Each structure stands twice: as structure tokens, then as C-alpha cells.
Amino acid sequence: MIGGGQLARMMVPPAIHLGLRISVLAETPRSSADRAADVVGDYRDPETVYAFANTVDVVTFDHEHVPQPILRELEARGVQVHPRPEALQYAQDKILMRQKLAELGVPVPDWAAVETEAHLQEFIDAHGGRAVVKTARGGYDGKGVRVVSQADEVRDWFTTLAEDGHVGHLLVEELVExxxxxxxxxxxxxxxxxxxxxxxxxxxxxxxxxxxxxxxxxxxxxxxxxxxxxxxxxxxxxxxxxxxxxxxxxxxxxxxxxxxxxxxxxxxxxxxxxxxxxxxxxxxxxxxxxxxxxxxxxxxxxxxxxxxxxxxxxxxxxxxxxxxxxxxxxxxxxxxxxxxxxxxxxxxxxxxxxxxxxxxxxxxxxxxxxx
The missing domain is CATH 3.30.470.20 (ATP-grasp fold, B domain)
Incomplete structure (x- = not known):
């Protein structure tokens, strides 16, 4: 299991009952799942993840943040990864998720991927003057989510994306009642x-x-x-x-x-x-x-x-x-x-x-x- 949080911690007792040996790649020595942590390292470092994967039969996750190139390389090396990268991408990127759900015909809030303040303001104005803006990646437990009435309220997010060298796409959705x-x-x-x-x-x-x-x-x-x-x-x-x-x-x-x-x-x-x-x-x-x-x-x-x-x-x-x-x-x-x-x-x-x-x-x- 990649990730040493409480989800990995709560996976240990059933693993024992099923006769499975669970190994954990934890981010820090003092993690919730430290009793099962065989490796402490950075899940964003390819060589750390590859070395860990060589010691197990199946790789799974405590969180969705392992980069896609690392996951796809694991599969190319014959490692079983579950969920597979093709599925996990929809939990990693909210814009990809919305696109996939639309393809499946699943009902979702009205939404758009926006890359400029002007485009964002158009969406806000067309949806009653308020909307929910989310970072496409990394948000959870209320992080990376803002309810806004003006596009400049997320100007810092557009700036950060541009500084990181990414196209500044944010997800905007109608404010659902x-x-x-x-x-x-x-x-x-x-x-x-x-x-x-x-x-x-x-x-x-x-x-x-x-x-x-x-x-x-x-x-x-x-x-x-x-x-x-x-x-x-x-x-x-x-x-x-x-x-x-x-x-x-x-x-x-x-x-x-x-x-x-x-x-x-x-x-x-x-x-x-x-x-x-x-x-x-x-x-x-x-x-x-x-x-x-x-x-x-x-x-x-x-x-x-x-x-x-x-x-x-x-x-x-x-x-x-x-x-x-x-x-x-x-x-x-x-x-x-x-x-x-x-x-x-x-x-x-x-x-x-x-x-x-x-x-x-x-x-x-x-x-x-x-x-």
C-alpha cells in the first residue's frame, strides 16, 4: 500500500485475518500506519516507488496522489496496480472525472473547465452570480474548493498554475441547492x-x-x-x-x-x-x-x-x-x-x-x- 495514513492503518487487521502480508510505503516515519511501514519515502519519487513495488505482488493506495507516469511505468514493468491508472485518473483529476461521467450519462452539476478569469466570470454570471470553483487536482476535505461571486477570488490559483508551467484550467460548477x-x-x-x-x-x-x-x-x-x-x-x-x-x-x-x-x-x-x-x-x-x-x-x-x-x-x-x-x-x-x-x-x-x-x-x- 502506497500511503501511510489512517486508511492504511485500518487495512492491517483485515489483512492479518485474510492471511495477507501488507507492506506500506509511508511518507514519514511517524505515520498512522507506521507499524506496517516497511519503507519510508516519497511516493512522487519514481525509484523509491519502483524499489518498493519490487517487494510486493500487488500495489494499491491509501490516497490518489501517486503521479500517473509512475503508475503506468509500474504496469509496463509487469506490476499489478489496483485500481489501474486508467481508472485512478478519474479520481486524480476532477476535470477528467466530469468528462468521464458525462460520457457515462451520469447526472452531474452544470460545469466547465476554465483557464481565464473572463471565462470564469461568464460562467458565474450565467449561473445566478455564484459558483463553486475547484482545483482540478489535489483538493480534499474542503481544500481546493471555493464558493465565489467574482473571478478574481481565485486569481491566486490561476497564478500558481501558470507559475508551475501548467495550462490554468480550473473546474467551475453551479452552486447546487x-x-x-x-x-x-x-x-x-x-x-x-x-x-x-x-x-x-x-x-x-x-x-x-x-x-x-x-x-x-x-x-x-x-x-x-x-x-x-x-x-x-x-x-x-x-x-x-x-x-x-x-x-x-x-x-x-x-x-x-x-x-x-x-x-x-x-x-x-x-x-x-x-x-x-x-x-x-x-x-x-x-x-x-x-x-x-x-x-x-x-x-x-x-x-x-x-x-x-x-x-x-x-x-x-x-x-x-x-x-x-x-x-x-x-x-x-x-x-x-x-x-x-x-x-x-x-x-x-x-x-x-x-x-x-x-x-x-x-x-x-x-x-x-x-x-
Whole structure:
């Protein structure tokens, strides 16, 4: 696995259970997945990645940032890479993603690739005077995303792209009026076998996922059916191997529009560790190792995952951790072994049960024990 973050960390237990040896190329010695880190190095350095790949049978990812030339060279050398570069490019570049989704006939917000302030301002003016602008590459958790009314509000982004020697294309989209955000997780093997989890609702705070409700409360059954259909169409259409997360908006008129793609285990699927027969982490390993996929049925009628953002403002984490465990014995705590920092995802809490609102209250209280 390239990348030593919390996704790699949570991949270790199911790898052990499946009898797979997992190796990690981590960015720093003190990473979340440091116990499985065999190599510490730069994933953007070709020779570091090639040397690491020579020690494993299959390469997969904790993030989408490994450059395409490195990935394609790995394949040219006979290394199994999952998801393949041809699929991963659509999670790496938002403009390519929008183009592919349009080709697949998947509903998306109105959008354009713009390279000048004048072109951007034309789009803004044609869409009610406000729009969402995104950097094509590198943004996540609210980074690389701005809601603007004037094109000069992203002048620094155009300048940075020009200084880096790139054509200054940014992605601009209509500002969608939505009632909630949904996510569909799909797992796919290279053979084409697919499994899906129930559609979930995600709750964002400051551009960062704060809560996941699984399954998503049924407000309109047709909406959830459409979200599930879209997830499978995208997984098949891009040819992904592994876990794919399709993040969507449910609009005020009950349409479903695709917002983002992630081709790896995703924050919206962390609930599945306790909430599904087969977690997204085990399923990802099964898929990239070309093993039969597992059952994705829910283990309880209601499951809520709440992210622990920031960590304790004061007091050592181990002490707060013990106190939280004692106060909330029904909650399952997952620490990412990260130093507290405002807004940082340092862990998550999951609670399962029969009643959504009861479970949600318990999960929120348990997560708050770290604040």
C-alpha cells in the first residue's frame, strides 16, 4: 500500500485475518500506519516507488496522489496496480472525472473547465452570480474548493498554475441547492464481480465529513435507488478494482447529482467495520487480491459513525481515551495515532443499534469525550 495514513492503518487487521502480508510505503516515519511501514519515502519519487513495488505482488493506495507516469511505468514493468491508472485518473483529476461521467450519462452539476478569469466570470454570471470553483487536482476535505461571486477570488490559483508551467484550467460548477449529501460505496474485482453497501447520508462541517448515517434515512425510496444505480454505473464504467466511493447531492427536487469520486476506502465507509458483515477495508483487500467478495449486509438496523476532529484541547490523549471508553461502553473507538490539531481527523467512533436517533446521540456523546 502506497500511503501511510489512517486508511492504511485500518487495512492491517483485515489483512492479518485474510492471511495477507501488507507492506506500506509511508511518507514519514511517524505515520498512522507506521507499524506496517516497511519503507519510508516519497511516493512522487519514481525509484523509491519502483524499489518498493519490487517487494510486493500487488500495489494499491491509501490516497490518489501517486503521479500517473509512475503508475503506468509500474504496469509496463509487469506490476499489478489496483485500481489501474486508467481508472485512478478519474479520481486524480476532477476535470477528467466530469468528462468521464458525462460520457457515462451520469447526472452531474452544470460545469466547465476554465483557464481565464473572463471565462470564469461568464460562467458565474450565467449561473445566478455564484459558483463553486475547484482545483482540478489535489483538493480534499474542503481544500481546493471555493464558493465565489467574482473571478478574481481565485486569481491566486490561476497564478500558481501558470507559475508551475501548467495550462490554468480550473473546474467551475453551479452552486447546487441540495437537501443532503449521500454516498454509495461499491467494491469491484477485475473479473467484474461487484458488491454494494447501503447508501449512506453524510453530514459535513466546514467541508469535512463529521457524521455518517447508515443506511441513509429513507425520505424518497426512488432517490436511494437512483444513488445505488449511479454507483454501479460509475464502477463499471471506469473499470475500478477495489472500493469506490461516489459522493452525491440530493437536490431539493429529489434529483441525484455526482459530486466527487474516491477510488479507495473512504470516510463514508468507516461505519462498515462494525456495521457490515464485510468492512470496506476487508473488501478492498479481497478485490485487489482477486478474492471472492464478501457479504455487505448491515449488522444492525442503524449505524452512526462520528469523526473525532481535532482531539482534546488539553490533557493527554491516552487519558481521555480511557475516560471515553469507560463512559461509553457501547461505542467502538478507532484512534488514528495522530497528534491533536484543530480540524484534523484523529479518529472516529461508531455505534450500532435499533433506533437511528438513539444511536446518533450515543455516537455524538462518545466522540465529544475527546474534545
Amino acid at each position: 441540495f437537501t443532503r449529501e449521500l454516498s454509495q460505496l461499491v467494491a469491484r474485482r477485475s473479473s467484474g464481480e461487484m458488491r454494494t453497501w447501503p447508501v449512506v447520508e453524510t453530514v459535513q462541517e466546514g467541508g469535512v465529513c463529521a457524521e455518517v448515517l447508515a443506511p441513509a434515512p429513507v425520505e424518497n425510496p426512488a432517490t436511494l435507488a437512483e444513488a445505488a444505480r449511479i454507483g454501479q454505473v460509475v464502477a463499471e464504467g471506469v473499470g475500478v478494482t477495489g472500493v469506490l466511493a461516489v459522493e452525491m447531492f440530493e437536490t431539493v427536487d429529489h434529483r441525484v447529482l455526482v459530486n466527487e469520486l474516491a477510488m479507495r476506502p473512504h470516510n463514508s465507509g468507516h461505519f462498515s467495520i462494525e456495521g457490515s458483515v464485510t468492512s470496506q477495508f476487508e473488501q478492498h483487500l479481497r478485490a485487489v487480491a482477486d478474492l471472492p467478495l464478501g457479504d455487505t449486509s448491515m449488522t444492525a438496523p442503524a449505524v452512526v459513525m462520528v469523526n473525532v476532529l481535532g482531539g482534546p484541547a488539553e490533557g493527554p490523549m491516552p487519558v481521555r481515551y480511557a475516560e471515553a471508553l469507560a463512559a461509553h461502553p457501547r461505542a467502538k473507538f478507532h484512534s488514528y495515532d495522530k497528534q491533536p490539531r484543530p480540524g484534523r481527523k484523529v479518529g472516529h467512533v461508531t455505534v450500532t443499534g435499533d433506533d437511528l436517533e438513539t444511536v446518533r446521540a450515543q455516537a455524538r456523546a462518545a466522540a465529544a469525550a475527546f474534545s
